[in-house]
Structure formats: C-alpha cells, structure tokens
Amino acid sequence: MSARGSRNYWRPLIVCPHPVMARRVAAAMAELGVESSAVLAEYPRPAAIAGLAAHHEANLCFLDVASHQEQALALISETAPVMPVVALNPGNDADLILRCLRRGACEFLSDSSAEQLDNLLERLSRLRAPVERENPATVYCVVPGKTGCGASTVAVHLAMEFKRCGAGRVLLVDADYLAASVGFLLKLKSDFHLDDAVRDCLRLDDDLWSHLVVPCCGVDVLTAPDHPAAAAVLDRPAAVELVCFWRERYEAVVLDTPGAEGAGGCLASLSDEILVVTTNELAALHVTKRTLECLEQSGVPAGRPKLLVTRYTPATGLKSEDVKTALRLPPFALLSNDYEALQNAVLEGRPAPSGSRFARSVHELAEHLRGKRAAPPKPAPRLGWLSRR
Numbered sequence: 001m002s003a004r005g006s007r008n009y010w011r012p013l014i015v016c017p018h019p020v021m022a023r024r025v026a027a028a029m030a031e032l033g034v035e036s037s038a039v040l041a042e043y044p045r046p047a048a049i050a051g052l053a054a055h056h057e058a059n060l061c062f063l064d065v066a067s068h069q070e071q072a073l074a075l076i077s078e079t080a081p082v083m084p085v086v087a088l089n090p091g092n093d094a095d096l097i098l099r100c101l102r103r104g105a106c107e108f109l110s111d112s113s114a115e116q117l118d119n120l121l122e123r124l125s126r127l128r129a130p131v132e133r134e135n136p137a138t139v140y141c142v143v144p145g146k147t148g149c150g151a152s153t154v155a156v157h158l159a160m161e162f163k164r165c166g167a168g169r170v171l172l173v174d175a176d177y178l179a180a181s182v183g184f185l186l187k188l189k190s191d192f193h194l195d196d197a198v199r200d201c202l203r204l205d206d207d208l209w210s211h212l213v214v215p216c217c218g219v220d221v222l223t224a225p226d227h228p229a230a231a232a233v234l235d236r237p238a239a240v241e242l243v244c245f246w247r248e249r250y251e252a253v254v255l256d257t258p259g260a261e262g263a264g265g266c267l268a269s270l271s272d273e274i275l276v277v278t279t280n281e282l283a284a285l286h287v288t289k290r291t292l293e294c295l296e297q298s299g300v301p302a303g304r305p306k307l308l309v310t311r312y313t314p315a316t317g318l319k320s321e322d323v324k325t326a327l328r329l330p331p332f333a334l335l336s337n338d339y340e341a342l343q344n345a346v347l348e349g350r351p352a353p354s355g356s357r358f359a360r361s362v363h364e365l366a367e368h369l370r371g372k373r374a375a376p377p378k379p380a381p382r383l384g385w386l387s388r389r
Contacts (some may be wrong), residue, residue: 010121011037013058013083014077015044017067021088021118025062031114034121043071046236047269047299049079060124062109064088065100069298070237073103077240077270080104086126088112099202104242137247140369141255141271143264143295143305145288150310151317153179153342154335155256157283158358160351161366163218168251171213175234175267176258180224187349188223190214195225198234201231201241209249217351220250234263243270260291265298273369275332278283282315292327306332308365313337331366 012029014036016022022039029036037056044052044243052058061079064085065072072087079085086107087100098110107120140158144151152174159172174182175194183189193210200208213220213240246253253272257264268274274295278288288307296302309323324330338358345352 005175008034009125010034010042010060011056011058012037012060012275013037013053013056014062016064016088017043018043018064018088019113021064021066021090021282022369025088025117028112028114028117032118034117038107040203042273043068043075044158045299046074047078047301049075050082050180053082059083060086061104062086062088065096066090068148069096069099070157074236074240076100076105077244080106083117086120086124089114103187103240105361120310121223137250137253138273139243139253139255139271140273140275141257141264141268142275142277143257143260143268143291145291145307146284147259147279149279149284151175151258151277153181153184154275154308154310154362155254156182156185157351157362158275159219159252159254160217161359161362162252162370164354165363165366167368167370170219171222171246171250171253172216173253173255174224175255176265177224177228177263178258179311180226180228182221182324183223184214187347188214188216188221190221192222193223193225194234195241197222198238201238201245205247209245234266236266239263239270243267248337260294262300265295265300268295268305269299274300275308276305277308278323279322280309280313280319280323282318282326285318285383288326292329305329307331308335310335311337311339333368335365351384 012034014022014025016025016039019041022041024038026039033122037058061083063072063076063079063085063142066089076085076087080103085105086109087105088109089096089345090110107124109116109120130372142151142155144160156172161169172182174180188312197212198203213222215221243384255267257267259267276288278284291303293306307327307329309320309331319324320331320334336357338352338356341352341356341358354363
C-alpha cells in the first residue's frame with residue numbers, strides 16, 4: 001500500500017486531555033492530510049468508547065497516557081478490542097510502554113512529528129489484517145440482585161457446568177470479600193486468594209498464577225481472602241489488569257461478585273455477560289430493580305444484564321411474566337427450586353448431582369449462554385394485577 005493510501009485509510013479518534021500534545025498531533029495529521037474523526041479533550045466514561053467509535057466512524061485511537069496514567073490504561077483495555085490504540089506520551093518511560101502494550105496498545109508515540117506519524121500509519125496499514133485469538137475467553141459476571149438469593153451457588157454450578165459442556169480452561173473467581181461463599185460451598189482451603197492477585201496484578205505470570213489458584217472438578221478456583229477487613233482494594237486499574245490476564249489464559253471465566261456497587265460494578269462493566277440473580281419474591285424484585293439501576297450507573301447499558309430467576313416454583317411467588325413486568329426485563333432463565341439436593345451438596349462440599357433438577361436447569365443455562373440451544377419457551381400469560389399494582 002502506498003503512503004498516501006495508508007493515510008487515507010485511517011480515521012483517528014484523538015483522546016487527549018493534554019492540550020499541547022493534542023495540538024501537535026492534530027497539526028501533524030493536518031500536514032499529512034489525515035482527517036481525524038474527532039478530538040476529545042476528556043477521557044470518555046467507562047464502557048462508552050465503542051459507541052463513540054461507531055458515532056465518529058473512527059478506526060484508530062490516539063490516546064494520551066500522560067495526563068492520567070491509570071485512567072488511560074483502563075481505557076486502552078476497553079478500546080483495543082474495538083480498534084487499534086496508539087499511546088501518546090511526550091516522555092520515553094520504559095515501564096509505562098510495557099504497561100500500555102500489556103493492555104493492548106499496538107504502538108507508542110513520543111515524537112508527534114509528521115514524519116514519525118507517517119511512518120506509524122504505514123506500519124499499521126501493513127499490519128491491519130485482523131488477527132483472532134484462539135478460543136477467546138468469555139467473562140461471565142454473576143451479580144446478586146439481593147443478598148442471599150443464591151448467586152454464589154449459581155456461579156459455582158455454572159463454572160462446573162461450562163467445564164462439563166466441553167469448555168477448555170475454566171476459572172471461577174470469588175470476588176465477594178465479605179461472604180467468601182465459593183470456598184465454603186466447595187470446602188476449599190488455599191494459602192493464596194484474590195487479595196494476592198490484586199497486589200501482584202502488575203507482575204503476574206503463569207508460574208505465579210499457578211500458586212494462587214486451587215483446582216476443583218477440573219476448574220481453577222481463586223478464592224476470596226480469609227479476613228475481609230485487611231483485604232486490598234480491587235479498584236478499576238487492578239480489575240482491568242486481572243481481567244486482561246484471565247482472558248489470555250482461559251476459555252470461560254465466572255466471577256462471583258458481592259453486588260452492583262464498588263468492585264462488583266467495576267467487574268460487571270469489564271465482562272462479556274452480566275447475570276443478575278434474583279428470586280421471584282416481591283421484596284427480592286424490589287432490591288433487584290435497584291441493583292439494575294446501580295449497574296447502569298456503573299456504565300452497564302440498561303439492556304445488557306441477563307436476569308436469572310432462581311429457586312423458581314410457579315406455585316409460589318410471582319410468575320415469569322410478572323417478573324418481566326416488575327423489572328422491565330424478561331427472565332433469561334428460570335432455575336429450579338431444589339432445596340434438598342443443594343443442602344446435601346453443601347454438606348458434602350461438591351456441586352449438586354447432574355441428575356438433580358437444579359443441575360439440569362443450570363446445564364440448560366450453560367448451553368444457552370454458549371449458543372448451543374434455542375431460546376427458552378415463552379413464559380406463562382401475564383397476571384394483570386401486577387401491572388395495575
């Protein structure tokens with residue numbers, strides 16, 4: 001491809017709060033005759049970059065990593081799957097370059113002259129053929145609509161079911177520092193936990209990671225800390241680092257979160273599938289509605305979460321269509337109420353038997369999430385009293 005052709009192909013989106021650097025990059029592009037799609041003087045809010053790229057028809061992002069390193073690094077991770085990212089920094093910081101490349105940046109530009117920019121665009125044009133990863137990881141974030149609704153039970157069984165359904169490497173992460181239910185449900189003890197992964201997120205490698213997880217039924221499990229009061233803070237930069245690391249090494253990652261606030265909302269915004277678990281009781285639906293609103297405030301679009309109704313018994317509680325009316329979100333799956341099988345499983349520290357009602361409903365859920373079965377049948381006719389209520 002000619003130099004002129006490489007310039008004409010790209011429509012860069014410039015995200016640069018640093019005014020001097022923004023002017024230099026824009027001037028270099030003008031000198032080369034490259035038309036930028038837009039120049040943003042502020043970092044976009046989480047989960048907004050894909051919409052901005054589509055709106056401005058951008059296919060390349062120049063991103064200022066000097067004004068606010070941690071915010072920019074998190075943005076690189078969100079932008080890299082959408083379009084190539086060129087990190088902008090006036091200095092030549094080797095550590096920062098490495099961190100940008102780990103997050104997914106394809107180039108690092110410190111000299112924003114027209115000549116350097118022209119060489120960069122030509123290199124990108126030669127390499128722009130898409131490269132797909134083998135077995136790309138899917139991250140499933142399980143969020144309780146209300147405390148005590150059985151979200152951790154769903155997360156544990158879903159991870160085990162993914163493995164049984166043929167997924168390659170599967171990871172189950174307990175991000176609920178307070179309840180720490182995953183280790184309890186599976187009777188697991190580990191010398192290391194999520195707290196260690198957070199502290200070492202910038203230097204994780206395969207050897208260190210192998211000491212942090214404990215195997216169970218063919219699934220790698222990262223447990224929650226034993227003492228929540230002394231736990232490290234899972235902030236957004238650390239969450240982005242960990243999610244990127246997990247995506248590179250697993251086919252399916254299941255996150256058990258404490259709720260939609262704080263770390264839970266952050267992990268949800270970085271996940272591919274968000275599974276909100278509730279029961280069909282009116283009080284639970286009231287809290288679940290607030291959970292969905294909280295997720296939206298964390299940057300999760302309103303229609304993205306999938307609703308799982310667990311402990312579902314049509315004879316008691318609200319019907320499926322009533323749940324849809326109350327939450328303005330149809331149930332994605334109805335998980336059977338199987339109290340005796342689940343209690344026996346907790347006593348024995350293992351998942352419920354594959355022949356139990358609950359295990360069968362989780363199997364259908366796993367197959368549906370992996371796209372191997374048709375959508376569930378339509379729910380029963382709506383009861384009019386709830387809409388009037």
